[in-house]
Amino acid sequence: MRFVKLSFLFVLLVLSGCKTTMPDDIVLIPERIYLKDLCQQNNISWQWDSVSQVVTLDIDGVSVKGLVGSEVVLMGGHKISLSEAIQTENSTVTVPQDFKSRIIDKLREQPVAAFKPVKKPLAVQKYPPLQKVREIVIDAGHGGKDPGAIGLDGIQEKDIVLDIARRLEKILTQRGFKVIMTREDDEFISLQERTEVTSKSEADLFISIHANSSPARGADGIEVFSLKDLDSMDRDEEQRRLNEEHYFHRMSMEHQDDNLKTILSDMLYTNKQAESSTLANLIVEESANFVKARNRGDKDARFFVLRN
Incomplete structure (x- = not known):
């Protein structure tokens, strides 16, 4: 032939989801946080692709991606390691307690440009x-x-x-x-x-x-x-x-x-x-x-x- x-x-990736509209208080489960509540508290839009299990956050124009089952998060062109892996509980994404300090706070404490990947010629x-x-x-x-x-x-x-x-x-x-x-x-x-x-x-x-x-x-x-x-x-x-x-x-x-x-x-x-x-x-x-x-x-x- x-x-x-x-x-x-x-x-x-098959992205689906939108900015969360959940109660104001962050809900805790043993040593973990519901990501939807954390995002709402910090005015962050996010998506979770239930097929690929990829979580995507947009924090002040910087794309942050994580994979359920992995403790590594990609923040712009940088890799950040969490204390524990991202997980799901009853079809809801949960993150370890250091997610806020290592991802959200770290990003907002430094210039956004520091986390944006440098485009290299192919x-x-x-x-x-x-x-x-x-x-x-x-x-x-x-x-x-x-x-x-x-x-x-x-x-x-x-x-x-x-x-x-x-x-x-x-x-x-x-x-x-x-x-x-x-x-x-x-x-x-x-x-x-x-x-x-x-x-x-x-x-x-x-x-x-x-x-x-x-x-x-x-x-x-x-x-x-x-x-x-x-x-x-x-x-x-x-x-x-x-x-x-x-x-x-x-x-x-x-x-x-x-x-x-x-x-x-x-x-x-x-x-x-x-x-x-x-x-x-x-x-x-x-x-x-x-x-x-x-x-x-x-x-x-x-x-x-x-x-x-």
Whole structure:
């Protein structure tokens, strides 16, 4: 096939929330403080993303970010360590008692400029050249009767990845790309249908978005998969042959010219596999750096939507 096929396996921020409107008194639980009350007392707007578990505060124009389960807080371009990790109690964010002194008071006692990150020029990465991409298929994994992974508080993978896909579609469309979505709402689309949508299009790039789960509490980060080497059985897979026919039909090739089809298929596979690996490496590095997430690397696999 001629598509650079990738599968994003990651979770991005889905922000929700607003400035709090809770009682004036700060409510204490054993050695901890409800963040919503602390923010109200100090006239601070804040947000908590229940999906990514990221807490974001805006203190006098400086962005402060923390992660539930971590004691490290990013204040502008600086890392501050709290005495204990940020936690949740009954779906409410709590912080240790030194949060105010180490974060709020420290920020307001010093010039705001001291905590604003200094913008550095982006380093020029040397990657092999890629062909120009004009049309992109975005595949939000799962949907409908297939929830995918289910996380804390019943959060479902299908909802997370659809939100990410919609955001990505908006960004790419604004930048002049033509975008095709395999699904635009909560509906079940089979793997076969997802590959057929791509094969019938003129897409140069296929991105399948997933949010993995793991029993290990410390598992996190971003990983990108591209197509692994295919063996003879993979290349003769029924769905792959069907999708190739969709592609050849668009090229107005004669159906009986099987030799030409085989040669063209091999050429496209060899060329696009190399480009796919290059792009996977670039995406995982840039994405992990941008959201300050763990880089789990670019890998190869024979997932159905990749090999077909």
